[in-house]
Amino acid sequence: MLELRSVSLQRDGNEIIKDLSAEFREGHVYAVLGNNGVGKSTLAYIIMGLESYRNYSGSVVFDGQAIDDLTVSERAKLGITLGWQEPCRFDGITVKEYLTLGGKREVPSERLIGVLDIVGLPKDYLFRTVDSSLSGGERKRIELASVILIEPNVVVLDEPDSGIDLMSTSMINRVFDALSDSGTTLIVITHREEIAGMAEEAYLMCGGNMIKNGDPEEIIAYYRTACDDCRHVNEPLKKVN
Amino acid sequence: MALATKYEREFKMISDAYEKSGGDASKFLNKDIVSVIVSGDKLIGRNTVEGVDLRFRQIEDGVELWIEIRDNVRLKQPIHLCTGFMKEKGRQMILIHNRCGRNSEVRFLSHCVFPNGLEFTHKMIADTEVGEDSKLSYEDVHFHSDTGGVSVEATYNTLLRRGAEFGNYFNLTQGRVGKLRVKMKVDLQEDSSAQIESKVYERADDDVHITEELNLNGERASGLARTIVFATDKSKATIINRAYGNAPYSRAHIECKEIIKGDEVNVGTVPVLFVRDEKAELTHEASIGRVNLRQLETLMAKGLNEDEATEMIIRGLLR
Numbered sequence: 001m002l003e004l005r006s007v008s009l010q011r012d013g014n015e016i017i018k019d020l021s022a023e024f025r026e027g028h029v030y031a032v033l034g035n036n037g038v039g040k041s042t043l044a045y046i047i048m049g050l051e052s053y054r055n056y057s058g059s060v061v062f063d064g065q066a067i068d069d070l071t072v073s074e075r076a077k078l079g080i081t082l083g084w085q086e087p088c089r090f091d092g093i094t095v096k097e098y099l100t101l102g103g104k105r106e107v108p109s110e111r112l113i114g115v116l117d118i119v120g121l122p123k124d125y126l127f128r129t130v131d132s133s134l135s136g137g138e139r140k141r142i143e144l145a146s147v148i149l150i151e152p153n154v155v156v157l158d159e160p161d162s163g164i165d166l167m168s169t170s171m172i173n174r175v176f177d178a179l180s181d182s183g184t185t186l187i188v189i190t191h192r193e194e195i196a197g198m199a200e201e202a203y204l205m206c207g208g209n210m211i212k213n214g215d216p217e218e219i220i221a222y223y224r225t226a227c228d229d230c231r232h233v234n235e236p237l238k239k240v241n
Numbered sequence: 242m243a244l245a246t247k248y249e250r251e252f253k254m255i256s257d258a259y260e261k262s263g264g265d266a267s268k269f270l271n272k273d274i275v276s277v278i279v280s281g282d283k284l285i286g287r288n289t290v291e292g293v294d295l296r297f298r299q300i301e302d303g304v305e306l307w308i309e310i311r312d313n314v315r316l317k318q319p320i321h322l323c324t325g326f327m328k329e330k331g332r333q334m335i336l337i338h339n340r341c342g343r344n345s346e347v348r349f350l351s352h353c354v355f356p357n358g359l360e361f362t363h364k365m366i367a368d369t370e371v372g373e374d375s376k377l378s379y380e381d382v383h384f385h386s387d388t389g390g391v392s393v394e395a396t397y398n399t400l401l402r403r404g405a406e407f408g409n410y411f412n413l414t415q416g417r418v419g420k421l422r423v424k425m426k427v428d429l430q431e432d433s434s435a436q437i438e439s440k441v442y443e444r445a446d447d448d449v450h451i452t453e454e455l456n457l458n459g460e461r462a463s464g465l466a467r468t469i470v471f472a473t474d475k476s477k478a479t480i481i482n483r484a485y486g487n488a489p490y491s492r493a494h495i496e497c498k499e500i501i502k503g504d505e506v507n508v509g510t511v512p513v514l515f516v517r518d519e520k521a522e523l524t525h526e527a528s529i530g531r532v533n534l535r536q537l538e539t540l541m542a543k544g545l546n547e548d549e550a551t552e553m554i555i556r557g558l559l560r
Contacts, residue, residue: 048542050538051534052534072538073541073546076541082542084539087539088536091557092556092557092558093557097557101543101544101549101553146543
């Protein structure tokens with residue numbers, strides 16, 4: 001469904017992503033595990049086609065077609081979306097407007113309330129504003145709710161648990177279930193083993209490349225031994241696979 | 242509401258335009274709500290309640306109004322002012338004198354509707370005095386024609402007595418702006434506070450000049466002056482936000498955000514801060530640029546195109 005073929009990206013003279021290849025099959029849940037600074041969020045932005053990340057080399061392929069020339073909107077129309085690590089504030093826009101894209105998407109009230117329930121927010125949040133009156137954690141939950149409503153073909157969830165307390169792992173599980181139920185391919189970017197453990201398959205990322213992939217338990221075990229104390233950011237480890 | 246029979250048709254037209262601009266015209270007919278309706282150069286309807294005195298007189302091309310809120314009056318419902326001009330060409334002059342007594346609380350909701358203006362000039366001067374420990378807010382929403390032929394000069398001069406709280410909000414985000422000159426000036430005595438704010442959405446060759454000024458004359462007076470302009474096409478905007486810290490422990494923040502779309506807009510902002518007392522503290526913040534890319538891409542990643550995402554962000558900001 002989604003493939004990254006020898007993708008590389010340089011920013012400010014630094015090679016952030018280095019000849020990275022990966023494959024994500026339809027309807028599966030993947031974790032991309034790695035320490036902070038190894039290029040995980042950059043990978044998410046490349047997949048989404050954000051303006052400042054379009055000058056990569058290599059190719060992003062969706063359903064057999066290269067989508068490198070497509071803008072963010074065009075990729076979104078193919079059913080690719082992104083759950084942001086730190087969702088923006090939007091002055092004057094209510095949660096309901098955010099979830100329905102200002103009314104452009106017709107969503108029954110029961111569905112909106114149901115999705116808020118999945119992310120652990122009561123229905124009165126629909127009328128709150130997505131600005132600084134909401135905490136980072138609350139905006140994160142709303143971001144996850146918006147992704148569920150899109151029912152995307154592919155979603156990259158960038159650190160879905162950041163800003164949300166540890167007790168909410170069950171909420172993250174509910175979000176994954178809701179997305180899986182709609183047949184979404186999940187690419188979950190994380191540095192937390194518990195979150196990676198929820199995936200069906202995992203990639204380990206280091207120094208801008210995928211250095212290992214396979215069963216999440218094995219990847220987590222390797223991560224624990226090799227990566228925990230590693231201060232590695234932009235120098236790739238020796239490729240394991 | 243006292244409404245002369247001969248003005249019923251005019252009232253209907255004004256009401257329709259008022260509703261289009263977001264107002265609720267049914268409030269005009271409610272005897273428990275203070276309301277004033279001016280059409281062209283005539284006062285066509287008015288109503289008042291206990292504690293609020295209304296006077297008016299005809300002047301050349303318009304109406305002069307005196308609205309006095311007595312001491313210890315707290316109005317639960319806003320005072321509704323509607324100023325309309327239904328013809329295409331002409332001039333309208335509105336002079337308003339608001340005086341709010343001590344320990345009172347009132348909110349003004351003013352709508353200026355000029356849906357057919359082609360060569361039309363509206364001048365308004367509102368002089369307001371807010372008494373000790375009173376709260377007054379004045380929200381002025383404009384709705385202009387799509388021709389760009391409306392010219393507005395709106396001047397607000399306000400004096401805040403000790404401990405008074407004041408808000409002045411100008412909003413012109415529907416229809417074309419045409420030519421707009423807004424001047425808001427607030428003189429603040431001790432322990433008083435003010436928030437003044439203008440929000441404008443410019444299209445085509447609209448031309449905007451806004452000056453907001455806070456004079457912090459009393460100890461511990463505080464204020465916020467904020468302008469948000471969305472300028473598109475070939476529009477022009479000059480925004481001047483000024484604050485004068487003239488007294489100890491006075492504080493103010495001025496802020497201007499101009500968001501632009503297109504290569505032919507011409508916008509500028511001038512923040513002016515003067516401190517005349519070493520214990521005063523003034524700050525400013527200004528930005529000119531396109532819509533925040535991160536916000537734009539957030540909405541685009543959810544399926545909106547760039548124009549739709551821009552519109553949604555701007556509508557939120559200008560609310």
